[in-house]
Amino acid sequence: MALPVTDTAPTDPASFQYQQGFGNHFCSEALAGALPVGQNTPQVCPFGLYAEQLSGTAFTAPRHENRRTWLYRIRPSVVHHPFQPASATATQATAESALGRHVCPSFVDPPAPSDPNAALITPAQLRWKPFDLPDSETDPCDFVEGLHTVAGAGDPGSRQGLAVYVYTCNRPMVRRAFYSSDGDWLIVPQQGTLIIQTELGWMEVQPNHIAVVPRGIRFRVEVPDGPSRGYVLEVFDGHFQLPDLGPIGANGLANPRDFQTPVAAYEDRDEPYQIVTKFHGTFFTARQDHVPFDVVAWHGNYVPYRYDLANFCAVNSVTFDHIDPSVFTVLTVRSAFPGTALADFVIFPPRFEVQHNTFRPPYFHRNAMSEFMGLIRGEYEAKRGGFLPGGASLHSLMTPHGPDIHTVTTASTRELQPGRVADGTQAFMFETSMMLKVTRWALEGSEKLDHEYYKAWLTIPRAFDPANCDARVARN
């Protein structure tokens, strides 16, 4: 795809262009003729660009899993000063700040008593009130600075596990680019649109959209709406894929054509830039003297993308009973066990509900998976109050949970008409087969833990009456 020559950032999000599709091999050039024809590494690339391969899988991964992108850039990424631990960077040209103030390096090591970011274990039902937005006057903070680890499992070093973050920020990343060496990022804005500049181009990501930025791809975030908040799921191995549809057939849920990948856009400027990476759960920085977003053309299938959750085509029961929420899986990261995800990204979208003789809200249950939930807007169908936009909950593996007492009472007595559920609402779940640890920041430092959460269920009355078999069993 040929676009006009651009060596400055396209500042107006309305002018951003996207290529449609999931898992495609895309081609994009910001300067016509910049992509080599018929080969990846000519002796000299067009316009004097350097060729650089970014691999998302082992070279030898099976073809259907193999991901890589060829970048044609003004300078290769390796042109930078040495990496240093982030704490040793105070004298750098770029503004110093506390990077990832609450980022937990390991979910495997025993918690250090004095470490405010240590990961702790608890089987408790956990719920957090909305995480505080930083004050722009007293606490200027960009996307990387405002990253907080809430929970996680495993370890990036052994390429097993995942981490859940919330970000709260109020200023753009300036002359700073970030990439995670540890895994792919699924970003869920809750408040405030994100403008994400990546090496492969620009994306606008509003609340109710999500973005995925795979491991290694450098990006920078602007927050045009001011104080912004959202959630991040990072997976230490594998990549997000569309779930298989089985008997649903060839269409439905998240349709591939609705995923949008940016087009090439480059900046050709020499200026001090800070490259930040999270490597093994620890921030490192390196200085370089040119803008890293200097990719003039690229082709490949290892790409960032965005997706509008409003495009999700929900499938559900049209007869009776509550169907498991796996029917609402947007993206999945498979584990080694067939049918068991390392992580699923699941939503609870506005939809029609028609089930006959059914307790329609989410059921009581104990799951073999851990469920971290967030709320983008509205009110979640299983909870009245308490679970609020910008807050979160965690129901760990085998920890009992379900609808709160209000939901139980109303859903068991209401007249069941066909109707709408969750209008104006968007809740989501990061569901994982791993046992999550929760950070001390989340449990204590954030001061957002709802210590009264157990009361959502505590007063659910017994209704058992051996003399009264009132089950409404007739389905017709």
Ligand SMILES: O=C(O)Cc1cc(O)ccc1O
């Ligand atoms: O716990 C939750 O609220 C999430 C959830 C929703 C649902 O519809 C069924 C099971 C489930 O875990």
Ligand SMILES: [Fe+2]
């Ligand atoms: Fe659940």
